[in-house]
Amino acid sequence: MSQTTLGRARAGDHDAFRELVEPYRQELRLHCYRLLGSLADAEDLLQDVLLAAWRGLDRFEGRSSVRTWLYRIATNRCLNALRDAGRRKPPEPVPPFEPPEPTRRAEPTWLQPYPDTLLDRIPDHGPDPEARYHGKEAVELAFITGLQLLPPRQAATLVLRDVLGYAAAEVADLLGTTETAVKGALQRARASLDRHRAAGHGRPPSPGSAAERELTRRFADAFTSGDIDGILALLTDDAWLAMPPAPHEYHGAEDIAAFLRASMAWSPSSTLHLTGTRANTQPAFACYLADEGDGAATPAGLVVLTLAAQRIRGITRFLSDDVFGLFGLPGTIPVTGPRARRPVP
CATH class of the missing domain: 3.10.450.50 (Nuclear Transport Factor 2; Chain: A,)
Structure with a gap:
């Protein structure tokens, strides 16, 4: 990012603003999807995030990167959406036949699949030493389902820390909390997610093999x-x-x-x-x-x-x-x- 581009964007140049945010559009959509579980909701919220960034550009002080600033907006908008009482649970479908008694009944979750064609457009920032989950496993359905079962702030903490690789101090700043709170939320989130994703069956075949x-x-x-x-x-x-x-x-x-x-x-x-x-x-x-x-x-x-x-x-x-x-x-x-x-x- 050049100061010239930032200055032009602050002066109302839409092309300059697009130049600032476009490199992060695809990964921000995936971030919103991880937290919301719904690709349709993630698409809608991404537009809200970009609009908020455009309107709040004068308040961007440059103490962090544009990418981190956008993740701050996106994360907090997702948390607001998850807290919104108007976000009703998805309607439970009624099958056209009488299904047998299930093994278990789970709470309906906001879960949609994510097309791999969208994943292909996300730039590879390389492995981050702070990240615990990398690439493929951080998009798999078991991982996304596990996130939906966590309290929203725990899910956000885990994604920011273990997927995106932000340090504990950065996560605390992004969420407006303390490092102690981040460490406690992360410990609980990891334990819950590990229980949900318990495996031990060996690695799946390579994609396309x-x-x-x-x-x-x-x-x-x-x-x-x-x-x-x-x-x-x-x-x-x-x-x-x-x-x-x-x-x-x-x-x-x-x-x-x-x-x-x-x-x-x-x-x-x-x-x-x-x-x-x-x-x-x-x-x-x-x-x-x-x-x-x-x-x-x-x-x-x-x-x-x-x-x-x-x-x-x-x-x-x-x-x-x-x-x-x-x-x-x-x-x-x-x-x-x-x-x-x-x-x-």
Whole structure:
């Protein structure tokens, strides 16, 4: 940033302001998504952040970088949004069939998938020695879900400290609190997140690798053909199935199989078609359904797979079709056969 650019922006030059903030737009959107769990909300809030920065540019004293200043605005706007009583819980979807009793019922969470195409636009600032989570794992669904279960200020503290790598003193300044409070909030947040993300199954195959492609191909073949045994053969012993924002969660082969049987029996004349995509650095499929005789299939949710070693540990099916627009997915796809599958890119 040059003082000339800053001066021009303060004088009302929109192009100069855009030059100041544009390098950080993509990472700020991801920051808002981490804290809010909703990409749609993150998009809206990002515009609010940039407007607040434009209006408050005269108050920017230059004691920190423009990037840190923008993160201060974004973090506090997110915390305000999370405290807002008008931000209602997402409506719980009503399935068109009677689902079996779930293994557990969770609180509905604000959770949407994040397209990998947006992640590709974020510049790599390199590893930060203060960061605990890097790149891929700080975007995975398990991480984002865990953040939504934390008190907002704990989540913000963890993201600023362990993802972005700000020092404790900087986090305290950004949040308007003390270093002691930051250390206490961070300790509690880490413990809660570690319990939620308990793993131990080995690293998943590398994105786009032959092993990942083979595993997702086998899942797609079994899923589109209604082969429940074939799906179960791919799962870890402690696998789970979730459908945000529905509170139903199914854990273990028996309960997952019960749900799959009920859902697949609901409309036996319909055919399922899949289009491969990627979300939260994980392989995913956009689901489309077509009734017998239809020439086109329409959206039926998006499935994101959580892989562990050579198995599938989690199946997350987002039931809202609103996410299709966020991923740039078509509103319909042509039916090319009884069932169709397009590979994960």
